Amino acid sequence: MLRVDHIETAYGASQVLFDVSLRIEEGEVVTLLGRNGMGKTTTVNTIVGVAPPLRGSVVFEGIPIAGTPPHRIARAGIGLVPEGRQIFPNLSVRENLVATANGRGAWNLDAVFELFPALAPLQSRSGNLLSGGEQQMLAIARTLLTNPRLLILDEATEGLAPRLRGEIWRCLRALKARGQSILVIDKDVAALGRIADRHYVLEKGRVVWSGSPQALAAEPEVCRQYLGI
Ligand SMILES: Nc1ncnc2c1ncn2[C@@H]1O[C@H](COP(=O)(O)OP(=O)(O)OP(=O)(O)O)[C@@H](O)[C@H]1O
Numbered sequence: 076m077l078r079v080d081h082i083e084t085a086y087g088a089s090q091v092l093f094d095v096s097l098r099i100e101e102g103e104v105v106t107l108l109g110r111n112g113m114g115k116t117t118t119v120n121t122i123v124g125v126a127p128p129l130r131g132s133v134v135f136e137g138i139p140i141a142g143t144p145p146h147r148i149a150r151a152g153i154g155l156v157p158e159g160r161q162i163f164p165n166l167s168v169r170e171n172l173v174a175t176a177n178g179r180g181a182w183n184l185d186a187v188f189e190l191f192p193a194l195a196p197l198q199s200r201s202g203n204l205l206s207g208g209e210q211q212m213l214a215i216a217r218t219l220l221t222n223p224r225l226l227i228l229d230e231a232t233e234g235l236a237p238r239l240r241g242e243i244w245r246c247l248r249a250l251k252a253r254g255q256s257i258l259v260i261d262k263d264v265a266a267l268g269r270i271a272d273r274h275y276v277l278e279k280g281r282v283v284w285s286g287s288p289q290a291l292a293a294e295p296e297v298c299r300q301y302l303g304i
Pocket residue numbers: 086089091109110111112113114115116117118
């Protein structure tokens with residue numbers, strides 16, 4: 076579904092990604108792991124068109140998308156739940172949800188309220204009055220309403236209380252069970268290992284290891300050296 080091949084990405088004169096390659100097959104959950112500043116968000120930004128690569132290719136469902144503007148990539152079916160959520164603070168929950176909904180697939184308001192029952196009674200509440208967990212549910216629901224073929228979450232549970240983190244993992248398991256393809260970044264390697272098909276470990280802008288959660292668990296040196304666990 077997505078093939079990233081040998082991408083090199085820079086912010087101005089500062090190159091951040093070096094020869095990064097990864098793939099996501101239909102229905103897979105794939106993760107990007109690595110300590111702060113290693114290039115995970117930049118990899119996502121390259122895929123969604125915010126930081127086009129200097130070299131290398133990004134091919135989504137057989138179509139090269141590197142260099143395509145972000146709104147066209149979103150339309151092509153890649154939905155991002157960004158780090159920091161970026162919900163519209165002055166719009167209500169319902170207005171946030173319908174603002175970017177496209178009605179081109181199975182996701183509608185009823186379906187997202189079924190996935191996140193806690194959001195349903197908050198429909199008229201202003202975005203800036205939501206808790207962090209409610210904001211993250213809203214951010215995921217809003218992206219699902221664009222009916223993405225590939226859902227990307229950057230820092231899926233960052234800053235959330237344990238109970239709310241559990242709620243986000245429950246949601247991602249439910250989405251995986253529906254066949255949703257997902258690329259996810261999070262610091263909770265154990266939780267990611269329970270839902271992932273494959274991990275990619277980034278270190279200083281390079282993929283230094285990739286493999287299944289079982290393979291990662293068998294490599295304590297990789298965990299220690301690159302993930303600090
Ligand atoms: N807009 C930018 N302009 C210049 N440098 C940037 C920019 N965004 C990120 N960087 C740099 O690129 C490198 C990789 O950052 P990136 O955000 O991709 O890492 P990350 O692995 O996602 O880390 P984090 O978990 O802290 O977000 C870092 O050295 C960072 O300082």
